[in-house]
Amino acid sequence: MAAAKHANGVAPRQRKTLNTTTSNGVNGKHHNKTAKATTRRKHLDPSLLRRCLCIATTRTWLIPLLLLLVLLAIYAVSPTESNIVHPFIFLSYKQQPAAPDVARPVQYGKGKRDVTFVCFYMVVLSFTRELFMQEIFRPLARRLGIRSRGKQLRFMEQTYTALYFALMAPFGVYAMRRTPVWYFNTRAMYQDFPHKTHEACFKFYYLFQAAYWAQQAIVMLLGLEKPRKDFRELIAHHIITISLIALSYRFHFTYMGIAVYLTHDISDFFSRQVASLPNLRILYSLLGEFQTVGPYVLNWQTQQYKCWISSVITFTLLAFIQALYLFWLFCLLRIGYRYIVHNIARDGRSEAEASEAEQMNSYSNGSAKGMVKT
Structure with a gap:
């Protein structure tokens, strides 16, 4: 019985502890990867917003250009006097x-x-x-x-x-x-x-x-x-x-x-x-x-x-x-x-x-x- 309990040189309690430690290590690694991915996402959004703000401040003509393109696109859908954008342009x-x-x-x-x-x-x-x-x-x-x-x-x-x-x-x-x-x-x-x-x-x-x-x-x-x-x-x-x-x-x-x-x-x-x-x-x-x-x-x-x-x-x-x-x-x-x-x-x-x-x-x-x- 003692020989069966201590097969492979590892006691049952030690085996259970070892399995728990291994699973915790795997879970910990997975948690760290998830945390790093979340951190990367958080860092990406501010950097993208910062780039957009930087472009908008250095190229200030882009904002009015975008507004003009939107209005012209709305008029291009129906280029008639009944279009809501017509009095803006003509x-x-x-x-x-x-x-x-x-x-x-x-x-x-x-x-x-x-x-x-x-x-x-x-x-x-x-x-x-x-x-x-x-x-x-x-x-x-x-x-x-x-x-x-x-x-x-x-x-x-x-x-x-x-x-x-x-x-x-x-x-x-x-x-x-x-x-x-x-x-x-x-x-x-x-x-x-x-x-x-x-x-x-x-x-x-x-x-x-x-x-x-x-x-x-x-x-x-x-x-x-x-x-x-x-x-x-x-x-x-x-x-x-x-x-x-x-x-x-x-x-x-x-x-x-x-x-x-x-x-x-x-x-x-x-x-x-x-x-x-x-x-x-x-x-x-x-x-x-x-x-x-x-x-x-x-x-x-x-x-x-x-x-x-x-x-x-x-x-x-x-x-x-x-x-x-x-x-x-x-x-x-x-x-x-x-x-x-x-x-x-x-x-x-x-x-x-x-x-x-x-x-x-x-x-x-x-x-x-x-x-x-x-």
Whole structure:
């Protein structure tokens, strides 16, 4: 019996203990493998999310591009006017003429769907701005020898602005030339008021410009551009400009609005002080022709808004813009004076050069201290 119990040199209790230990070891190895696999999965998800965030922050034009592709794909399913995306891409409120008139082009009215048109092209402008600045203008700045990040941003912003207005100014001249207000005919701004309908090119130019200024306001609010010393004046300029755009479109002062648009386009390409003269001409017309040319009464039913209230509001907003132009003219003359008299060639409105100079000074001071210590 003893020999049977101790067969193979292993007691039954020892055999049971050995089996338990072996099974625990196998289970432990399996548990460790499972734990490692779970840990790997946990590590994979954050890394993937981190990569997506990194791509989205370095290639900021991808997000608006994806949004545009989604909207265009929805429209491609059913490319008709009944498609919900149609007013986002194309002009709305096309007027059907009562009688066919070859001499009179097709007119477009105004309405709430124009807001969707502006929003869509805000996304388009966001995509083009980020794409051009990151993929074209930044490499160009590096090739031109601009190494500082602040100076690169300033170069990219100014180049994009110059390119935009270089393209939009001729289109604005074409749209204005097809209206009675060519060339800054102030009397035509008030004749046959209200101006409720416009040609396709006129309406597209007006709403596309509204999208540009709204998108620029968002860029400023998000802090995507490096702030300057005249940041408050720029905010005031954007608020007044967007207010003029919205009010002029809603209350049918678009003939006056296109004149202000065009002066902005041409002056922003060269110098904003150039816009002072056309603005002064419009301000002068508000004091005389606004009351004497065309109807001058408030009638909500006929949408007749040319009255003393609109005169005061329009004059006040344009006067504020004119004051800002005079302020920037003063800054420009001060820069010229400092350069001629004191040989200081620096734009006092820009924070980029000042901050970079401070960084360079602190860096040089720190390195000098390190050399003294060594």
